[in-house]
Amino acid sequence: MNGTAIGAGTGAAQPAIIRPYGDTTGDGRVQVSFTLPVPFGNEEERALAEGAALQLAAKMGLEPALVVHAKGMGARFTFFVVYGTARHLVDLSQVVITRREYPLLSGPEINMAIRSSLGRKLVVVGACIGTDAHTVGIDAILNVKGHAGEKGLEYYREMRVVNLGAQVEVPDLVARALAEHADAVLVSQVVTQRDAHLAGARGLARGFASAGARRPLLVVGGPRFDPTMAGELGVDRIFGRGTTPGEVASYLVHALTGGAGAAAGAGEPAGTTTLTVGGGAA
């Protein structure tokens, strides 16, 4: 990992304008599957259904496109698999990526930064809020056991972690966070059906709105979050799929100690890129 700009980072050989690749450069081949609410019974219906699928493919910019599989599901729906040639170009120079605004620090650096700038332990309160009971993600960040080979925040000598577990109501979380003098509140939201996670994050922000100056840093995470949405949801930072504890710890130091860690000279420089859709590998 390094701090260079995109163009350089991707190497000289990488052209800026690319297309999807099936088995030859530039062939543009893409696979798509979807269901349309149309029947697939008699010849008439099948013709209409496949025509509808091809219309959608064309609107998606796939031309030519072939319906390679169509299957009626009950009397009202048809499932399609389509392969086609995407007419769109991908311009790598226009790719929107949010940059990681902080350096990745080692454990000792994090502890030292906290000690030197706060002079006390950094207090983190974590929870799954509302009806979400998926604690594995937040536990991966907080518990000593950690995730992906990195120890969780509990492991840091200079952090005090209070993990409230699942199904915590926002008012209870606010009360507890203030009582603990939390520097940061970490909340996980895994269920996304009907945008439950967005509602959850907004609820969190609203809950802490009245806390004024005592409002801790609000950090939200979960596998289906778009990290660029923090502002919109009223929280300070969002972490996505594959986040590691070290990333979170480094961020906390950056946000709460004014980047003392980076000032310590070690670690990786700020300004490298963070993922738009999550923090790591698939």
Place this chain on the structure above:
Amino acid sequence: MNGTAIGAGTGAAQPAIIRPYGDTTGDGRVQVSFTLPVPFGNEEERALAEGAALQLAAKMGLEPALVVHAKGMGARFTFFVVYGTARHLVDLSQVVITRREYPLLSGPEINMAIRSSLGRKLVVVGACIGTDAHTVGIDAILNVKGHAGEKGLEYYREMRVVNLGAQVEVPDLVARALAEHADAVLVSQVVTQRDAHLAGARGLARGFASAGARRPLLVVGGPRFDPTMAGELGVDRIFGRGTTPGEVASYLVHALTGGAGAAAGAGEPAGTTTLTVGGGAA
């Protein structure tokens, strides 16, 4: 199957404007997979790669879209699976479907039509041309054994079928067709890599160009043909995926006897729909 217009055929309950259906009406959910020629190594590269995938998804009209899987393949390629919400609407009233221009006839009707209008056997010469050796498709149309429960053309008393098999060069085919006084030449093209099938069909048309008035009806088939392209390729008719022998026989009668079968009053009326992308089920 019936001969009504599209609107009626799809039933009163079918709205004209539809969207893809994941698990709720109107949710627009679509699955896409593709490869981009971008590396997926370090954090920088991954961010760029996922951003590029999202850019493509956005251009395809998927918004929001989530990269749910990204995998580096070697040093230069990344494979993605994306789920997103298609912003496009499908307008069923605008679906382009070519109509089957002839009625489907029964075996006796076909034989009778040939006898009454030609007064002799209808001669069909079939082959796989060029280097294509996939005979199963043309055999399915021609051989007695047939396909999908329908007997092949050899089974019709009033047809004489000469099946030349695979790898026939166009000049040889032309010579043989003229020698046999073929009414129709049926050619299969299954290999489509580098548009081999299109080249094959064009070569067929060119080959028969000099035959003038003696040029037989040219019929081409194969699983990846787009039946609307007949004119463009210079042949009379194209059959796609899932064609049945009965469809082909009915077409031959229609094209070569002036639709005598339909005149016989029986059978299904002309004007029903034929598939844009093939004749049958997946």
Place this chain on the structure above:
Amino acid sequence: MMAADPSTAPAGKLRLDPAMVSRVRDLAARAGQPIVELARTHTTVSVERAVLRLAGLDGADREGMPWVNHLVDSVRDSCGLEHGVALPVWDALAGGGYPGLAALAADAAAGKVKFALPGADRARAARAAATAALARGFAAIDDRRAERDAMIAQTSEPPRPWIYLIVATGDIYEDIPQAQAAAREGADIIAVIRSTGQSLLDYVPEGATREGYAGTYATRENFALMRAALDDVSRELGRYVRLTNYASGLCMPEIAALAGRERLDMMLNDCMYGIIFRDINPQRTFIDQRFARQIHARAGIVINTGEDNYLTTADAVDAAHTVVVSELLNEYFAKEAGLADWQLGLGHAFEINPQVPDSFLLELAHAQLVRELFPAAPLKYMPPTKHMTGNVFAGYLLDAFFNLAGVMTGQSILLIGMMTEGIHTPFLSDRDLALENVRYVLRAAGRLSENFAPPPGGFVERRAQQVLSESAALLTEIVDQGLLTAIADGTFGVTRRPADGGRGLDGVIERAPEYFNPASEFLEGAGTSAGLSGVTGGVA
């Protein structure tokens, strides 16, 4: 009653030691006995509300708070619940001249009723009235059970394994067509997942509902709507399609009562799921589950336990024995509550990390072990979830191997995995593809199990025997320290749940010596459920 006869223990393909098998069963009984004692000597608000629901009290006030809650809360406020809700209620009913329980509850809600424990005479009348009301309630449940048998006779019993599918739109009116579509594509059992919040509600919502997150509320009306829709499709298909819902949670006994009244066929009902995955108080859960299971026993409902869940938070290899231990405990509690073998849908799962070498052989060992330990139980086998990623192709493949393991080891109920498990609640097409997957496996390899013969001393046999001895060791520890302590220590699902923590402990009440529960005389005593239903258990 619980100690298994060693002579009936299966030899099977794994050559399990019958003495070992009866030893673990014995240990489970010893570990469970103190918990049964706890349940016998305590009641809960939900148990008392369930009594009222069994007596037919439905409905809610304008805010949606059910009358049963109002009534039980009022009684508790007035005179406590240690004698049960029945005596005060039926006494007040008679005394106030109410036309029925709902009217009484409405007055109680309005603070117009003062409940008291009746004296001996009036108590006798109240007791009789309550018992009569419950008799009518149980007669209705018995009718529904008979109705099930009739429906099965009229349609048909699908062959094992039964294909179990989930619907989870949050809207009962979207769930219904999806469930019917799934049934037409081959589902034998439809489970309606509940909204994420419901199990923590200390009341059962009312009416048909269209709002839920990642699931639909369990209500009597939703039960009835779905059961009717599935009856339609059962008749259409000539195959009885079963309906499942979830009892575990703060209202386990009440939902059990509603399930019996609306002819649900199976219910998720685990002795520990609520404790571990919903942070419900352990004592509350154990008391509730016993009464809920007694009702299931009567209603001819098959229970499904939740051991599969442990493997989402614990490692499926390291914690394999915790699944077996929990199944033995669930079996003990279930039989004690009157459930027959054919009603024990014990749960287990295919959750080993697919990166682990020999993972499929390990899965076979685990699944075969469970099959042989519980030969007569309709085991419910759960598909991979934890290691399902966004790679839907890999997911489709893993689900196929799950289906295959199910078939090779003769599992009874296969919950069908979705290739998009790692992404979203199932799309219509996910479910359709999942059914195509299992249909292929059943058709192509349904008879493979005849060729599955782990050799003596081979990998599979050794692994199964290892898990069994680990189970014995853990059970011995649990007997020593007590089940509540073991749970507090994070034995199951690496989640610590202290005996006094979690929700709902305030709803637990120690029974007074004169505690009266009019349902109990219908529910306790030997052989309650055996032989009532045409369904027979056994190895698939």
Place this chain on the structure above:
Amino acid sequence: MMAADPSTAPAGKLRLDPAMVSRVRDLAARAGQPIVELARTHTTVSVERAVLRLAGLDGADREGMPWVNHLVDSVRDSCGLEHGVALPVWDALAGGGYPGLAALAADAAAGKVKFALPGADRARAARAAATAALARGFAAIDDRRAERDAMIAQTSEPPRPWIYLIVATGDIYEDIPQAQAAAREGADIIAVIRSTGQSLLDYVPEGATREGYAGTYATRENFALMRAALDDVSRELGRYVRLTNYASGLCMPEIAALAGRERLDMMLNDCMYGIIFRDINPQRTFIDQRFARQIHARAGIVINTGEDNYLTTADAVDAAHTVVVSELLNEYFAKEAGLADWQLGLGHAFEINPQVPDSFLLELAHAQLVRELFPAAPLKYMPPTKHMTGNVFAGYLLDAFFNLAGVMTGQSILLIGMMTEGIHTPFLSDRDLALENVRYVLRAAGRLSENFAPPPGGFVERRAQQVLSESAALLTEIVDQGLLTAIADGTFGVTRRPADGGRGLDGVIERAPEYFNPASEFLEGAGTSAGLSGVTGGVA
């Protein structure tokens, strides 16, 4: 030499009757003998060209027509080929004072050479010169064989089953990175599919090629480029990656020669594929295949036969025995040509319609039968193609079951199926996903075969024994009527190929009594290949 010793016939999992096994082997030898006789008494233009290629003659005229074709055609025009090409050629070479064969060929192409059969004296000299040239040629081939052994020693031999993957872009420079990528992802063998037209060409194209339909031309240069690229990646991975190409076709012996010279490791070489699927004349094919196989034997190349193809035109259940019969014939011809057991990559396939009940059990029966009939052969198992549709999810699943059948029955070489088989030649990602598929199956279930034990009298055993007796019956018929008649009657792949039909019959020449082939003394005689290579065959 061919009749198998009954005592070595395998008992195995299917309890095949050793007498039956040796009976079918015997019948195959009797059916094959007349064909061997035909090959011993005839030559072909391609056999003669192969002699020149073995002697090192490469290159082509400006139109791309190879010098070997010019030379052979000239000789044929001048004095016929019934004495072989060698005597007239080496005689003219000496007589004209040519620096080498290429110069002679150029002159011959220009019509400047008149070939004649030399008289006794000059014949002796020509014979010696030819033999010396061939000795150098075979020394080169022996060197390449030793080089292979060295490379394997330097890298490593991958464990069985070997993963076999196809590249097919039509452009050698696209094929190379795709092949390397596949090797890095786990492929042990790379096959470069040929362009659709090549097998009907009566010459071998020259040079590196970038134009081909659905495959890349087999040329010496392409062989060399790909072998070098795979050597690089073998070193990088520390695992020897094998290269395969296709011999069958009108130039079978020549391509075999080039394969030996460029160290290909395996070659598709079937005694009947060209006849049935390319409409090449049967006699031509049988003569060509024998000489081609003799070269493979010397070069230490494993052959792959093409029985899998029959099941794309015939039904995989009805025609299962035709696969076995053809394998027995291929084995007989191969051994007669000097190939050792470890070189017999006999082909078979997983092609049963997945809608057929018990299809997976039938596949297991077929695959296990072949495994037990040929215990020492590196069997090549082909994935489903015919029943692969546009449903890529279903296709991915079917491929997984193919992989599983391969693992359960101990197949040696697994050709990896593509989920898009029914659609297009493989995408890069198709191949990557296919490798993930097989890696999962090997990792998770690689040791499942220890648990696969078809019970006596069970479905699998009965099916295998049925196929074996059907094979015996068919072989008996073939012995009676002659193999050429059987082929004419559509016995294999339901395709009728009369003995005098098809392409290339005009390239067949009956040998004169004085026919001389300088390669033959290097190729004929016992034990040619045995013990030369470090590769050992046997059950995976």
